[in-house]
Amino acid sequence: MSVHDDISAVQRCLDDLNRSVSRLEHQLGGALEIRRVRLDADHLRESVALLREAAAGPAAPRRPDLVTISDAPYDISLWTDSDDEGLGARDRRAP
Numbered sequence: 001m002s003v004h005d006d007i008s009a010v011q012r013c014l015d016d017l018n019r020s021v022s023r024l025e026h027q028l029g030g031a032l033e034i035r036r037v038r039l040d041a042d043h044l045r046e047s048v049a050l051l052r053e054a055a056a057g058p059a060a061p062r063r064p065d066l067v068t069i070s071d072a073p074y075d076i077s078l079w080t081d082s083d084d085e086g087l088g089a090r091d092r093r094a095p
Contacts, residue, residue, distance in 0.1 A: 018041055021038055
């Protein structure tokens, strides 16, 4: 039996458990004991979901989209406000 089949079998058993717990809740009301059983069953369901994700294996790493950068020179007008960006003015020296 494969891991996927085993996890599916556990999931079916948990579904049966949840149905049984629901019937007990209906018969016994909201007693502390049945609430604890409900919480434990919910935790089991979450744990099996995590186990299913782990068994699926890691997702293939996604390659980032490549950006082509042209070799053509930049337009000089892009740098006219460079004094405001902390690069200094062309005709002055740093102190």
